[in-house]
Amino acid sequence: MTGSSCLITGGAGFIGCHLVRGLADVGWRVKVLDSFVPEEWAGRDPRAEYVAGNFSDRDLLQKILPGVDVLLHLASTTTPAMAYGRSAYDVETNLIGTLHLLEEALRQGVGRVVFPSSGGTVYGKVLRTPITEKHPTRPISSHGIIKLAIENYIQMLSHEKGLKYTIMRIANPYGPGQRPGASQGAVAVFAGKILNNEPVEIWGDGSVVRDFLYVGDLVQAVLAALRSKESVNQILNIGSGCGVSIRELLSVIEEVTGRRADVRFQPARNFDVPVNILSIKKARAKLGWQPETRLLEGVRDTVPWIEGFLSRR
Numbered sequence: 001m002t003g004s005s006c007l008i009t010g011g012a013g014f015i016g017c018h019l020v021r022g023l024a025d026v027g028w029r030v031k032v033l034d035s036f037v038p039e040e041w042a043g044r045d046p047r048a049e050y051v052a053g054n055f056s057d058r059d060l061l062q063k064i065l066p067g068v069d070v071l072l073h074l075a076s077t078t079t080p081a082m083a084y085g086r087s088a089y090d091v092e093t094n095l096i097g098t099l100h101l102l103e104e105a106l107r108q109g110v111g112r113v114v115f116p117s118s119g120g121t122v123y124g125k126v127l128r129t130p131i132t133e134k135h136p137t138r139p140i141s142s143h144g145i146i147k148l149a150i151e152n153y154i155q156m157l158s159h160e161k162g163l164k165y166t167i168m169r170i171a172n173p174y175g176p177g178q179r180p181g182a183s184q185g186a187v188a189v190f191a192g193k194i195l196n197n198e199p200v201e202i203w204g205d206g207s208v209v210r211d212f213l214y215v216g217d218l219v220q221a222v223l224a225a226l227r228s229k230e231s232v233n234q235i236l237n238i239g240s241g242c243g244v245s246i247r248e249l250l251s252v253i254e255e256v257t258g259r260r261a262d263v264r265f266q267p268a269r270n271f272d273v274p275v276n277i278l279s280i281k282k283a284r285a286k287l288g289w290q291p292e293t294r295l296l297e298g299v300r301d302t303v304p305w306i307e308g309f310l311s312r313r
């Protein structure tokens, strides 16, 4: 499908910016719909068209969706931590908002939807690792429940109306562009604190295991999915395939920054699952893709961006 037209909701965000660049590089006509598109914004890609607005605004969607072949629905009004205790808001904005978007996409003849689901939250407490796509989905957070509900609605619309989709259950992406002050992204948050000589707060004892995926590898997975017919109507885990504890992650960041972290352990949060490592066997087979960036390499690439970000503030 290279050379076709796509709309990326949330295209001004962390993953979105990388994806805009990756898609434009291989000839896609890219439109971005994001509620936050500042006029004088350095992150703008001159090859893309930017529209400021809400992804659930049907009047706006009727203007910008015609001619779009693929919808990449990255915008999310919450993160896992932001959704905690705000489930009604999560349902109203993310779930209902996404249903408006999907219905309008179908009406306007969009051929395919790519949805970044959350490999870290849809499975809930893990029975076995690495987690395959067949693992039971019993999310314990509002974020995971909403992502799973959206997955189910996408599949329902596929069954009822022929909507084509690729659902990507993404692990923990990191890389340049992820802001250290955000409510998710352990690499950026920890590196930001260490570089600012601030204490690093860890929820629990640091034994929690996560699967950290370099954002460049994630972009390659999306590009591979758009190239491959085998990814149509599939749910795919997209991760590094490796588990790293929070303590291990911290020592990699210490090595790269050359500084010791001042760690403050806090009580564990009850919506954090203890272990999450995704099996990426299916993605390897369907996409002919595999992650190329080791954690140390990826962190080495990320830390200079965070230093630059902090120095500009």
Ligand SMILES: NC(=O)c1ccc[n+]([C@@H]2O[C@H](COP(=O)([O-])OP(=O)(O)OC[C@H]3O[C@@H](n4cnc5c(N)ncnc54)[C@H](O)[C@@H]3O)[C@@H](O)[C@H]2O)c1
Binding pocket: 009, 010, 011, 012, 013, 014, 015, 016, 033, 034, 035, 036, 053, 054, 055, 056, 073, 074, 075, 076, 077, 116, 117, 118, 119, 120, 170, 171, 172, 173, 184, 185
């Ligand atoms: N970052 C992660 O750890 C991670 C992990 C798995 C899945 N994901 C999913 O990937 C997607 C992108 O994540 P990210 O880290 O780039 O997020 P981000 O917060 O950096 O970007 C999200 C973008 O969406 C925009 N947005 C929010 N509400 C909007 C609305 N109502 N209308 C239009 N735009 C709106 C924001 O302005 C922002 O630019 C999200 O759906 C997220 O749930 C992220």
